[in-house]
Amino acid sequence: xxxxxxxxxxxxxxATFAVPAAPVLAAAPWAIxxxxxxxxxxxxxxxxxxxxxxxxxxxxxxxxxxxxxxKVNYEVVPYENAREKQVLNFTxxxxxxxxxxxxxxxxxxxxxxxxxxxxxxxxDASITDPNLNLPGFFPLLLNAFGSWDGKVYGLPFDNYSxxxxxxxxxxxxxxxxxxxxxxxxxxxxxxxxxxxxEKKQYAFALQSLRGETQSADSFMRFLWPFGxxxxxxxxxxxxxxxxxxxxxKFRQDLMKYMPPGVVSYDHAEAVNALAQGQxxxxxxxxxxxxxxxxxxxxxLGKCLGVAPEPKGPAGxxxxxxGFSLAVAAQASPAQQKASWIFTQWATSEAIARPYVEAGxxxxxxxxxxxxxxxxxxxxxxxxxxxxxxxxxxxxxxxxAWSSITEVVAEFGSKMMLGEVSIEQGAKEIGSRMExxxxxxxxxxxKKKKLQ
Amino acid sequence: MASLTIDPPPRRRPVCLSHGRxxxxxxxxxxxxxxxxxxxxxxxxxxxxSLRHYNLTRTHDGFPFVGLHNYIAVxxxxxFRETLARTALFYVTVMPVExxxxxxxxxxxxxxGWTLMRAVVRVSLVVPLATTYAVVGLIGRLxxxxxxxxxxxxxxxxxxPGLDWLGDPRGAFxxxxxxxxxxxxxxxxxxxxxxxxxxxNEVEEAARLETSSPLxxxxxxxxxxxxxxxxxxLILRSADILKLFDMVFTMTRGGPGAATxxxxxxxxxxGFRVFDMGTASAQAILLLxxxxxxxxxxxxxxxxxxx
Numbered sequence: 001x002x003x004x005x006x007x008x009x010x011x012x013x014x015a016t017f018a019v020p021a022a023p024v025l026a027a028a029p030w031a032i033x034x035x036x037x038x039x040x041x042x043x044x045x046x047x048x049x050x051x052x053x054x055x056x057x058x059x060x061x062x063x064x065x066x067x068x069x070x071k072v073n074y075e076v077v078p079y080e081n082a083r084e085k086q087v088l089n090f091t092x093x094x095x096x097x098x099x100x101x102x103x104x105x106x107x108x109x110x111x112x113x114x115x116x117x118x119x120x121x122x123x124d125a126s127i128t129d130p131n132l133n134l135p136g137f138f139p140l141l142l143n144a145f146g147s148w149d150g151k152v153y154g155l156p157f158d159n160y161s162x163x164x165x166x167x168x169x170x171x172x173x174x175x176x177x178x179x180x181x182x183x184x185x186x187x188x189x190x191x192x193x194x195x196x197x198e199k200k201q202y203a204f205a206l207q208s209l210r211g212e213t214q215s216a217d218s219f220m221r222f223l224w225p226f227g228x229x230x231x232x233x234x235x236x237x238x239x240x241x242x243x244x245x246x247x248x249k250f251r252q253d254l255m256k257y258m259p260p261g262v263v264s265y266d267h268a269e270a271v272n273a274l275a276q277g278q279x280x281x282x283x284x285x286x287x288x289x290x291x292x293x294x295x296x297x298x299x300l301g302k303c304l305g306v307a308p309e310p311k312g313p314a315g316x317x318x319x320x321x322g323f324s325l326a327v328a329a330q331a332s333p334a335q336q337k338a339s340w341i342f343t344q345w346a347t348s349e350a351i352a353r354p355y356v357e358a359g360x361x362x363x364x365x366x367x368x369x370x371x372x373x374x375x376x377x378x379x380x381x382x383x384x385x386x387x388x389x390x391x392x393x394x395x396x397x398x399x400a401w402s403s404i405t406e407v408v409a410e411f412g413s414k415m416m417l418g419e420v421s422i423e424q425g426a427k428e429i430g431s432r433m434e435x436x437x438x439x440x441x442x443x444x445x446k447k448k449k450l451q
Numbered sequence: 452m453a454s455l456t457i458d459p460p461p462r463r464r465p466v467c468l469s470h471g472r473x474x475x476x477x478x479x480x481x482x483x484x485x486x487x488x489x490x491x492x493x494x495x496x497x498x499x500x501s502l503r504h505y506n507l508t509r510t511h512d513g514f515p516f517v518g519l520h521n522y523i524a525v526x527x528x529x530x531f532r533e534t535l536a537r538t539a540l541f542y543v544t545v546m547p548v549e550x551x552x553x554x555x556x557x558x559x560x561x562x563x564g565w566t567l568m569r570a571v572v573r574v575s576l577v578v579p580l581a582t583t584y585a586v587v588g589l590i591g592r593l594x595x596x597x598x599x600x601x602x603x604x605x606x607x608x609x610x611x612p613g614l615d616w617l618g619d620p621r622g623a624f625x626x627x628x629x630x631x632x633x634x635x636x637x638x639x640x641x642x643x644x645x646x647x648x649x650x651x652n653e654v655e656e657a658a659r660l661e662t663s664s665p666l667x668x669x670x671x672x673x674x675x676x677x678x679x680x681x682x683x684x685l686i687l688r689s690a691d692i693l694k695l696f697d698m699v700f701t702m703t704r705g706g707p708g709a710a711t712x713x714x715x716x717x718x719x720x721x722g723f724r725v726f727d728m729g730t731a732s733a734q735a736i737l738l739l740x741x742x743x744x745x746x747x748x749x750x751x752x753x754x755x756x757x758x
Contacts, residue, residue, distance in 0.1 A: 084723045091507045108508055200598070210706030261597050261618020263707040278598070399508055403725045414708040417620060 033067050035127050035341060040069030042338040046098040046325070047082055048074045052290045053158035053323075056360030057346055064345055070338045080211070083402070090114040090330060097331035098339040101154045101324045103145045103392075104216075107450065108399035110148040115326035117151045121340040129344050136349055141363040144392035146324040149450055154324025155347040156363030160285040161386040162221065162309045162319030163379060165271075165292055169303035170194060170201075170280040179281070179307040183225060183250060186281070186310050191257035194280040203257040205279040207270040208416055210263075215408035216395050217267075218416075221283065221319050222247040224391055225312025230404075230433070231396065235442045235449050237430030240423070247312070248415065248422045255416065263416050275300055283309050285321060289379040290359050308382040318386045320394040322363070396451035400440050407432045494739070501732035508726045521733035531734060533709065534717040541624070541713060542692050545631045550684070552632070553639025554677070558669070560640070561647040573644075576637035584634075588701030591630040592617070595702075602626075620710035623703050627711050630698060635691075639684050646680035647673055675755060682754040686746045693738050714738065 048054035054076065061072055077085055083105055089096045090112070099115050109115045122128050134142065137156055146154035166179050174193040180186035186204065194203035208218040223229055228244025231237065238244055255262065259273060271288050273279040275298035289306065292298045309318035325343045327336050345351060352367035356377070367373060368384050395401060407429050415425040441447040501521050503514045525531050556576075560569050579587075594601045595616035603613030616622040650673055658672045696715040699705065705712035705720075718738075722731030 087507055087726060091510065112508060112510060209704060210708070211704045214706075259597075261615035264615075264617035264623070264703070402508070406720055406724060409706075410709055410712075413706050417708050419620070419708050 030125075030130050032129070032341065032345060035129075036068035036070055036338070039334055039338045039341070041071070042069075042334050043071045043073055044097040044331070044335055044339045044342060045073045045075075045095050046339075046342075047085060047096065047100050048076050049079055049082060049100075049158075049323075050076050051079075051158065052287055052359040053355075053361060056355050056358035057157075059358045060351065060354060064342065068338075068341060068345075070342060072342060086114075090328065093330050097328050097335040098342065099154070099326045099328050100157075101145070101326050103320070103322055103324075104395050104397050104401045104405075106145070106148045106153065106324070107397045108402070109326065110151070110153050111399055113329055115153045116329050116336065117153050118146075118155070118327075118340075119152070121327070121337070127337050127341055129348065131349065132344055133349065136365060137347075137363045138365055138387045140320070140387050140390050140392065141322060144320060144390075144394075144397070145322045145363070146326070148397070149448070154326030155343055157323055157325045157343075157347050158287075159322040159361045159363040160287050160320070161383045161390075162217075162283050162321075163286050163289075163382050163386065164281060164283050164307045164309050165274055165288070166281040166305045166307065167274060167277065167279075167300060167303050168305040170277070171305070174280075179305060180310050183310045183312050187250070187254050187257065190281070191254070195257045200259075200278060202259045202273075202279045204254060204281045205258055205262055205265060205270045205273045206251070206254070206283070207265045207267050208263050208413060209266040209269075210409045210413050212405060212409070213266050214412045215405040216321065217284075217319065218251070219248075219408050219412040220395055221309075222251040224317035224394060225309075225314055226250065227312070227314035230408075231451065233449075235437055235451075237426075237433055239426035239430050243314070245422060245426065248426065252415065252422060263413050272297075274298075283319070285319070286361055286379050286383045289377065304378070306378045306382055308386050316386070316389065317391055317394075320390050320392070393451040398440075398451050400436050400442075403436045404433050407436075497732040497735055500728050501736050503729050505729035505732070506725075506727050514729075517729070521729045522737070524730060525733045525737060530717060531714070534712050534714040537709075537712060538693060538695075538714045541628065541631075541695075542689070544624075544628050545635070545692070546685070546688060548628075548632050549636045549639050549688070550681070552636045553643050553684070556636070556640035557643035557647055558665070558673075560644055573641075576640055579634045579637050582634065584695075584697035585701045587630055587634050588698040591626060591698070591702040594630075595622075595626040617703060618707060620708055623707055623710045627699050627702055630702065631692075631695070634698070635688065642680040642684050643677055646677045649676045678753050678755050682749050685749040685753065689745045689749070690742045693742055 048058070054074075058074070061074075065071060075085075079102075082100060083102070086096060086099060086105075086109075088094070090099075090109075099109055101109055101115065122132065134152065134155075137146075138159075141156040141159055142152065145156045145159070146152050164179055171177075171179065171190070171194070174190070176190060176193075180190045191203035195201065206218050206221075208214050220230070223239075223244050224247075226243050226247030228241055228247045229238045232241075239248075259265075259279065265273070267284065267288065270279075270282050271284060271291055274282045275292055277299060292300055292304050295301070298304070308316055310316070325346060327339045327343065331339060346355075347363065349364050349366050352362040352364040353370070353373070355362050356367055356373060361383070362368075365384075368380050374380050396404070411420060411425040411429045414420045415422055420428065437443065442449055502516060502518060504512065504517050504520075505514045506512065556572075560572060582590075595603075597603060597613060597615045597618065600616070602616060606613055614622050616626045655668075655672060658668050662668060692713075694715045695713060696719055699711050699713055699716055700719070703711040705716040714734075718731050718734045721727050721734065
């Protein structure tokens with residue numbers, strides 16, 4: 001009897017302390033197969049770009065489809081058409097269930113209600129991986145690529161940082177054993193020794209083709225590190241500030257160390273100029289590492305060096321770009337759930353390593369702590385360093401950017417060609433930009449000043 | 452004697468060969484409906500859109516009727532006028548060259564003899580026409596590449612320094628003009644060749660006996676047969692140049708600066724980058740009006756019935 005009483009008391013104690021954990025112990029661990037079981041056969045649709053990060057996930061897709069039974073239909077489109085296709089699809093209630101969101105589209109997509117905040121799904125334990133771990137993303141990326149007005153809409157998927165790629169051998173021949181640390185050093189110390197026009201060799205190439213390349217990769221790159229910016233806190237043009245003018249003037253002065261015709265260079269031309277030994281240094285997206293290490297597309301071999309972008313007077317504020325995946329509001333409830341499961345899988349910590357191995361750049365911090373990954377991919381260390389700081393609004397992410405980028409692209413390239421002075425160009429961009437922002441309602445209090 | 456009676460054959464209903472009053476309408480209906488669906492309805496939709504504030508990325512603002520506001524804004528838009536002027540410059544740059552080369556090629560192919568060569572050339576003339584505009588632009592990017600392009604290779608063979616075609620405003624304009632001439636001269640040649648084939652043989656032979664001057668033959672005998680074709684070429688190319696987009700976009704995206712920013716590139720930007728469909732529709736309708744006016748001018752200036 002005593003024994004039995006002790007047994008009952010023991011059982012009661014165990015029951016008392018085990019109760020809170022009981023449901024966890026009782027429930028089977030979360031498995032993507034189980035979560036997706038009710039959605040088997042659901043078709044989801046997303047746009048991809050013809051870039052390494054998308055090729056990487058396409059390689060891994062069969063595994064996801066096998067595990068979940070969810071069919072992922074994707075269409076590969078050029079970057080220039082991606083926004084257009086999605087906007088037309090969303091406004092005509094089309095078939096896209098998962099939005100591919102460039103960081104400069106997040107404001108537009110969110111404000112129009114085309115994408116759904118993740119908290120709609122993350123509270124549903126049946127479809128949310130307990131290891132979702134949002135703090136596991138680089139905070140800068142989650143903030144810049146996926147968040148708008150304090151809400152998270154998308155998870156960082158295809159992530160870039162501006163990096164300096166350089167030809168170590170050319171630098172060594174010119175007497176340098178390290179890359180330049182500052183923009184000033186690049187222009188005044190390195191560039192004169194690395195530029196030999198008679199041999200068609202130049203120190204630096206800056207992709208500046210009219211379009212987003214001019215506005216994002218060329219124009220904006222020389223504002224932030226010099227302490228300038230496009231807008232001040234009142235959303236008025238800041239391009240005539242001393243700092244912005246200094247940055248733009250620096251770009252103009254640096255042109256004498258660039259190949260002629262750099263105004264017509266897109267990413268491909270700039271990367272190719274470095275790959276073929278025509279220029280010694282470029283600042284490009286981390287995603288081009290694969291192109292520069294592939295012997296089929298690059299002669300650099302072991303001469304390739306990778307470093308963070310140089311610092312300006314305001315510090316190291318490199319170019320920031322990338323895409324998140326966000327569930328489309330127009331999708332049916334089942335497609336939304338399936339798209340959410342796919343988004344978690346494609347951006348998960350579990351898939352990060354194979355994704356990186358396949359040529360993608362994950363937004364997860366954990367994967368880059370792996371010494372094997374650091375050793376294998378030279379871009380990791382400078383990229384991770386770049387993502388420790390930086391400005392989410394490197395390019396404003398509000399809906400008006402699609403209009404403003406066109407003006408910046410036009411007058412940015414006119415400045416480089418000398419068709420307008422830096423001051424005139426800045427005035428033109430400023431007045432047209434303010435006109436657009438006034439129409440949007442930023443000056444009469446109709447709209448929150450978010451960028 | 453029994454009388455033999457033969458039943459008359461059963462009367463067939465006569466086949467009705469006459470047409471009801473609706474028959475022509477029924478025959479025409481499919482064509483008219485198709486034309487309405489693919490031509491008239493979109494145009495009417497564009498007209499209605501042009502009278503509204505219609506931005507696809509600002510749907511929460513609604514699509515209010517704004518009357519002629521978009522048209523006034525377009526006419527006051529400095530960039531629109533600039534791009535239109537640039538397009539006119541492009542037109543007067545390429546058209547004379549295309550017409551001159553087209554007539555020359557057509558006359559060469561119209562000469563008697565060299566049958567096989569003529570057949571080969573006629574087929575090869577179709578190649579540029581059959582090439583997609585975007586591909587022409589990509590080919591242009593390769594041809595005019597400063598470092599490894601064919602254009603600079605040619606220049607070097609003749610002792611001239613290579614030019615920075617796509618990085619220089621004038622070079623880029625020249626490069627898109629060259630690619631347009633490459634693509635559309637064969638079209639002019641084929642149209643003119645069709646015109647030359649309409650010249651009655653006996654008239655042409657008699658004229659050849661009268662004069663040995665090819666210019667006199669062209670002026671007095673062949674030219675009247677070329678004029679209808681010339682009118683067609685001018686009308687079609689006017690419309691085509693006003694909406695020329697793919698080739699220029701893939702080659703220069705309208706740059707460097709605004710050197711190749713033709714009106715169609717600008718309209719695409721307003722319509723599909725800014726998604727201001729109201730303004731873009733007003734621009735497109737104005738271009739349509741311009742095309743119609745130009746067509747009427749060309750018809751009254753050049754078109755002559757051949758007696």
